Amino acid sequence: MSSDYEYSDDDAEYYEGMDMDEDEDIDAQDDAISEDEMEIDFSRHDRISSGKQKAYEVEYDTMPQEVVESLISKDIDHISSIFGVSNGVASLLLRYMQWNKERMVEKYMDNSIELSVKAGVSVVPPPPASSSGRVSSSRSKSSTSVATKRTTRRSAAESASRSKATPEPPTSPEYTICQICFDDEQTEMLALSCGHKFCVDCWSTFIRSKIREEGEINVGCMASDCSLIAPDSFLYSALGADKETAKRHKELIVRHYVGCNKNLKFCPYPSCINTVSCPAAASKSALSTFVPTVTCGVSDDHIFCFGCPIEGDHRPIICGVAKLWLKKCQDDSETANWIKSNTKECSKCQSTIEKNGGCNHMTCKKCKYEFCWVCMGPWSEHGTSWYNCNRYEESSGVEARDAQARSRASLERYLHYYNRWANHEQSAKLSVDLYSKTEKKMEEMQITSNLTWIEVQFAKKAVDEVFKCRMTLKWTYAMAYYLAKGNAKELFEDNQRDLEKAVEDLSELLETPIEADNIPILRQKMTDKTVYVHKRNEIMLEDTAEGFLEGRWKWNVNVEGFETTSD
Amino acid sequence: MSSISTRRLQKELKEINNDCPQGIALVKAEDFETWYLSLQVLGESVFADETFLLKFRFDNQYPISSPSVTFVVDEHFQAPLHPHVYSNGHICANILGDGWSPVLSVTSVCISLQSMLASCTKKERPEGNDRYVMFAPEDPKKVDHFSS
Numbered sequence: 133m134s135s136d137y138e139y140s141d142d143d144a145e146y147y148e149g150m151d152m153d154e155d156e157d158i159d160a161q162d163d164a165i166s167e168d169e170m171e172i173d174f175s176r177h178d179r180i181s182s183g184k185q186k187a188y189e190v191e192y193d194t195m196p197q198e199v200v201e202s203l204i205s206k207d208i209d210h211i212s213s214i215f216g217v218s219n220g221v222a223s224l225l226l227r228y229m230q231w232n233k234e235r236m237v238e239k240y241m242d243n244s245i246e247l248s249v250k251a252g253v254s255v256v257p258p259p260p261a262s263s264s265g266r267v268s269s270s271r272s273k274s275s276t277s278v279a280t281k282r283t284t285r286r287s288a289a290e291s292a293s294r295s296k297a298t299p300e301p302p303t304s305p306e307y308t309i310c311q312i313c314f315d316d317e318q319t320e321m322l323a324l325s326c327g328h329k330f331c332v333d334c335w336s337t338f339i340r341s342k343i344r345e346e347g348e349i350n351v352g353c354m355a356s357d358c359s360l361i362a363p364d365s366f367l368y369s370a371l372g373a374d375k376e377t378a379k380r381h382k383e384l385i386v387r388h389y390v391g392c393n394k395n396l397k398f399c400p401y402p403s404c405i406n407t408v409s410c411p412a413a414a415s416k417s418a419l420s421t422f423v424p425t426v427t428c429g430v431s432d433d434h435i436f437c438f439g440c441p442i443e444g445d446h447r448p449i450i451c452g453v454a455k456l457w458l459k460k461c462q463d464d465s466e467t468a469n470w471i472k473s474n475t476k477e478c479s480k481c482q483s484t485i486e487k488n489g490g491c492n493h494m495t496c497k498k499c500k501y502e503f504c505w506v507c508m509g510p511w512s513e514h515g516t517s518w519y520n521c522n523r524y525e526e527s528s529g530v531e532a533r534d535a536q537a538r539s540r541a542s543l544e545r546y547l548h549y550y551n552r553w554a555n556h557e558q559s560a561k562l563s564v565d566l567y568s569k570t571e572k573k574m575e576e577m578q579i580t581s582n583l584t585w586i587e588v589q590f591a592k593k594a595v596d597e598v599f600k601c602r603m604t605l606k607w608t609y610a611m612a613y614y615l616a617k618g619n620a621k622e623l624f625e626d627n628q629r630d631l632e633k634a635v636e637d638l639s640e641l642l643e644t645p646i647e648a649d650n651i652p653i654l655r656q657k658m659t660d661k662t663v664y665v666h667k668r669n670e671i672m673l674e675d676t677a678e679g680f681l682e683g684r685w686k687w688n689v690n691v692e693g694f695e696t697t698s699d
Numbered sequence: 700m701s702s703i704s705t706r707r708l709q710k711e712l713k714e715i716n717n718d719c720p721q722g723i724a725l726v727k728a729e730d731f732e733t734w735y736l737s738l739q740v741l742g743e744s745v746f747a748d749e750t751f752l753l754k755f756r757f758d759n760q761y762p763i764s765s766p767s768v769t770f771v772v773d774e775h776f777q778a779p780l781h782p783h784v785y786s787n788g789h790i791c792a793n794i795l796g797d798g799w800s801p802v803l804s805v806t807s808v809c810i811s812l813q814s815m816l817a818s819c820t821k822k823e824r825p826e827g828n829d830r831y832v833m834f835a836p837e838d839p840k841k842v843d844h845f846s847s
Contacts, residue, residue: 312762
């Protein structure tokens with residue numbers, strides 16, 4: 133099949149030609165390393181040769197936390213300038229509306245009072261003259277002079293709104309002592325605009341527990357029937373010197389904002405706080421035409437899919453099919469293996485049967501069919517040779533086994549793909565070992581030959597490339613399992629086979645023992661092979677990605693975003 | 700034990716001793732970690748003539764974090780047969796979880812539970828009681844609410 137294929141493995145012309153390209157490239161590019169004609173720099177090479185974005189790549193931006201923060205404050209500033217509310221209030225309103233600015237503006241114009249109450253900005257309809265729920269965060273030294281700019285206690289709403297400008301003394305003497313800790317040494321009292329006063333220590337403990345333990349961005353008033361939410365300025369001033377919690381709160385807000393925005397996704401790697409913006413992958417329909425693999429920019433390890441929760445790079449297969457496959461593996465692979473080795477199907481009703489003891493005379497629990505476990509033929513033909521089957525070649529038994537074989541075929545088919553998938557995954561995992569082995573080898577080479585550190589890097593590059601290609605190969609097996617039969621699939625499998633062969637060859641080279649006199653040859657071979665493997669991987673990814681854009685791939689199952697198959 | 704929870708519980712203890720709501724009585728409060736209170740439902744109710752024992756456990760985050768409250772189940776006491784009370788004494792009540800507020804207290808929890816029982820018309824266990832009881836930890840605050 134490889135004879136009519138342009139880039140077959142033994143196509144020496146193509147191979148050498150490419151190698152020369154690489155050399156010229158380096159010479160032209162960088163005089164400093166021009167001596168080393170075997171230096172590989174794929175990223176540069178690719179950029180030069182293709183000039184534009186590749187079909188399997190997606191356009192995206194990485195954003196550190198500060199950038200997202202500035203987006204947030206831009207939205208908040210915008211709202212507060214339109215409606216003349218404080219930034220704290222604008223933030224609460226936006227948070228309540230899931231950061232959907234347009235909807236928020238609409239709702240606020242529609243009924244500002246209703247929205248303010250729902251968002252926890254105010255408890256009662258604010259008086260029309262007031263500039264909407266500014267909240268007191270002023271700390272006073274004595275509890276008796278605590279003032280709220282707008283005192284709207286629920287019970288005393290009318291009286292409060294009458295005298296909204298004058299500071300109101302606490303209505304009952306109980307309020308001079310904090311109702312939570314009853315500590316009479318606490319003199320510093322704080323309240324939201326609802327007027328429920330508590331000491332600053334209780335507030336800060338409460339806020340800290342809400343933010344740290346529960347990861348809440350909205351911290352409400354501590355009173356049990358109060359639905360007011362504290363604006364950020366209140367939180368931060370109550371927290372005082374606890375900058376860590378304030379920082380955590382800001383982080384949580386960024387996460388909330390990112391979570392509400394379809395164009396943004398938070399880097400899923402532990403303790404990473406970067407965000408990726410990828411508007412191209414925001415719609416569900418787009419995900420059936422390409423794979424939005426992105427990195428957050430911290431390092432190449434922080435690679436993830438923008439379209440689904442699968443960790444790492446699942447190119448070339450699209451999210452929907454990858455998900456199908458993973459689900460199938462989770463449900464089936466172990467069970468399927470077990471079924472395959474421990475059970476047979478009833479030759480009449482195809483129920484799966486496990487024989488866990490007893491003689492060979494089987495009676496199917498479901499259809500009551502009697503058969504022999506050894507030859508699978510009907511028991512009636514066994515005559516008197518009970519409990520001992522010597523009839524393996526009888527025609528009825530052969531037929532029964534044939535039927536069984538067909539029902540096993542689909543299982544076998546699945547296991548064929550699954551085992552290859554698992555094998556590449558396993559080999560990729562072993563590449564950690566291979567790394568340390570290769571590193572040792574590189575040191576050895578520096579000692580036994582006169583190569584410099586930079587000149588032995590080719591071995592490391594080879595390992596990197598093998599790992600990357602095994603990831604691609606892994607997912608191509610998942611894809612091939614679901615691809616409908618036809619020319620497209622055959623070409624796909626040709627590409628897959630070529631890549632697989634190249635990768636296995638390179639892996640083998642990496643295992644070759646090092647002797648001083650074969651180093652130059654090994655180096656030449658390995659570098660050539662690495663370049664070739666890289667190229668094969670490019671072809672695999674590029675062709676599959678183009679296939680998705682052209683709608684070339686047909687499936688043997690129903691995949692979201694594709695026409696239903698008649699298979 | 701931090702001074703804030705101790706001071707708060709001292710104050711609550713004084714109030715309970717002075718003026719305890721009807722149907723609620725302090726049974727045992729020897730330290731500031733575990734208290735026992737008895738609970739009766741007043742007036743006409745499916746729980747008339749029944750007495751229940753409540754166990755309160757406080758950690759040093761009290762009253763910022765809620766107390767752990769259960770009905771005692773032993774040779775003398777049973778958990779009330781109520782759709783929000785499991786047979787191991789665990790209670791499904793908003794105020795003991797998300798609805799907790801630091802201004803609530805031991806007595807206010809008792810009063811809430813009293814009215815929860817009083818409003819009950821049909822004596823039955825919650826759905827899935829047996830399954831829950833089989834896997835639930837001893838302390839209801841350690842129940843994992845994220846299970847499927």
